[in-house]
Amino acid sequence: MKILDHKPADGTTKARRCFIETWGCQMNELDSQRMAGQLMQQGILPTRDPREADIILLNSCSVREKAEGKVFSRLGEYRLYKKESRFKKSPREIREPLIGLCGCVAQQVGERALKKVPELDFVLGPARVGELREVIRRRRAGERVVATGFPEERSFEMDTISREGEYKGMVTIIEGCDKKCTFCIVPMTRGPERSRKMGEILAEVRHLVDYGFLEIELLGQTVNHWRDPETGEDFADLLEACATTPGVRRLRFVTSYPRDFTPRMVAQLGQQANISPYLHLPVQSGSDAVLQRMGRGYSAASYYELVHQLRAARPDLALSTDLIVGFPGETEEDFAATLEMVEQVRFSSIYAFKYSPRPGTAAPRLGEPIDRPVADRRLQSLLALQEGIQRQLNEELVGEEMEVLITGWGKEPGTQSGRTPCHRAVHFPASQTEQLGGMTRVRIEKALAHSLLAQPLAPATAPPSLLPVLS
Numbered sequence: 001m002k003i004l005d006h007k008p009a010d011g012t013t014k015a016r017r018c019f020i021e022t023w024g025c026q027m028n029e030l031d032s033q034r035m036a037g038q039l040m041q042q043g044i045l046p047t048r049d050p051r052e053a054d055i056i057l058l059n060s061c062s063v064r065e066k067a068e069g070k071v072f073s074r075l076g077e078y079r080l081y082k083k084e085s086r087f088k089k090s091p092r093e094i095r096e097p098l099i100g101l102c103g104c105v106a107q108q109v110g111e112r113a114l115k116k117v118p119e120l121d122f123v124l125g126p127a128r129v130g131e132l133r134e135v136i137r138r139r140r141a142g143e144r145v146v147a148t149g150f151p152e153e154r155s156f157e158m159d160t161i162s163r164e165g166e167y168k169g170m171v172t173i174i175e176g177c178d179k180k181c182t183f184c185i186v187p188m189t190r191g192p193e194r195s196r197k198m199g200e201i202l203a204e205v206r207h208l209v210d211y212g213f214l215e216i217e218l219l220g221q222t223v224n225h226w227r228d229p230e231t232g233e234d235f236a237d238l239l240e241a242c243a244t245t246p247g248v249r250r251l252r253f254v255t256s257y258p259r260d261f262t263p264r265m266v267a268q269l270g271q272q273a274n275i276s277p278y279l280h281l282p283v284q285s286g287s288d289a290v291l292q293r294m295g296r297g298y299s300a301a302s303y304y305e306l307v308h309q310l311r312a313a314r315p316d317l318a319l320s321t322d323l324i325v326g327f328p329g330e331t332e333e334d335f336a337a338t339l340e341m342v343e344q345v346r347f348s349s350i351y352a353f354k355y356s357p358r359p360g361t362a363a364p365r366l367g368e369p370i371d372r373p374v375a376d377r378r379l380q381s382l383l384a385l386q387e388g389i390q391r392q393l394n395e396e397l398v399g400e401e402m403e404v405l406i407t408g409w410g411k412e413p414g415t416q417s418g419r420t421p422c423h424r425a426v427h428f429p430a431s432q433t434e435q436l437g438g439m440t441r442v443r444i445e446k447a448l449a450h451s452l453l454a455q456p457l458a459p460a461t462a463p464p465s466l467l468p469v470l471s
């Protein structure tokens with residue numbers, strides 16, 4: 001690869017390095033791949049050690065207060081690396097790293113981050129990720145850059161995405177969110193909703209299949225609200241077009257909004273065998289009163305009805321969900337309705353959190369937060385209930401044979417990890433023929449609360465080589 005930029009002062013062609021730390025959702029993961037790709041095009045290669053990096057990017061998440069607090073403590077660590085680099089012995093070794101705050105906290109905090117952290121070089125919001133190279137150029141010219149806000153035209157250039165080390169091909173189909181859930185900061189950090197054109201999306205899916213990916217994951221904050229901006233085709237049309245693209249072995253999509261599901265979309269789940277029998281369908285609460293205060297626009301009964309329709313179309317469907325406990329005004333009866341929802345639906349996994357007030361959202365005006373000990377107790381009893389259900393559901397899979405997508409090495413030496421079609425984590429003995437991103441058949445031998453143990457049945461289907469995308 002030709003080194004295009006940033007040669008060391010000694011004239012050698014030693015490559016420069018970037019370290020990217022990613023927090024939060026799949027959208028952030030893909031944004032990090034996009035930033036890594038832009039840097040690799042300039043000959044700046046990834047490293048796992050921030051101390052040897054010339055560029056450190058912190059791709060942040062602001063959905064919960066705790067995550068946001070951690071971002072600034074991590075920036076505190078990185079600023080020390082910057083200070084340390086000033087004390088290296090030889091002038092040749094002085095390579096003070098650039099530090100960039102990216103992602104949702106960047107959008108939310110903007111210029112204030114530069115004041116709070118003097119060593120911070122730039123702030124890059126999620127809708128401006130495609131401008132990273134230009135931002136770095138401006139910084140090197142002396143400006144501390146704040147690139148936030150939501151430009152009319154957003155770049156989805158697929159040739160600047162580094163897919164190296166990935167086992168699935170992620171495709172953004174819709175960005176931002178126009179819903180106004182009263183607890184959520186995302187509409188403020190990711191901006192107004194914007195769908196990509198069907199043709200562009202399908203071109204990217206074909207590109208990922210050619211590249212060797214067996215699993216394609218369609219991404220959006222409200223992925224099933226996608227609509228082609230020119231033709232008006234909806235998510236049911238897109239699902240059909242993606243699922244029938246030759247080479248797509250497994251198709252997934254995240255995150256679905258309950259109210260946006262239509263009968264045609266439900267039907268696609270039943271008709272396309274390669275659509276994964278797994279759906280993340282956030283319900284947030286089982287209480288109508290709380291759902292109303294959250295501004296979700298559906299009732300518990302309509303959620304139950306949707307689950308019924310989905311399972312009628314796809315009996316093997318596994319569902320996961322998001323739940324918030326301790327939302328302002330949540331009573332014991334409201335919480336009991338949430339427990340009831342979890343018992344009735346039998347989710348394969350849940351992401352449950354205590355309510356955390358976010359700046360600029362409406363929920364803090366809806367009432368006093370629930371006392372912390374009460375919210376703690378509710379969260380613990382919810383998690384305990386789910387753990388029992390999850391273990392039972394996992395035990396029902398023991399003895400089944402299934403195709404597993406290999407996602408990486410296991411914690412135990414000589415093992416690999418993967419995902420079943422229903423998105424359970426599974427661990428099994430590795431063999432010489434199996435590779436990251438390939439599929440292998442396994443028999444489930446043992447159920448744990450959060451994963452499965454399995455034995456391989458046949459050699460894996462090795463994917464074509466997974467090489468980084470560089471144009």
Ligand code: SF4
Binds near residue numbers: 184
């Ligand atoms: S649908 Fe609601 S919870 Fe989801 S991103 Fe939009 S505002 Fe947030």
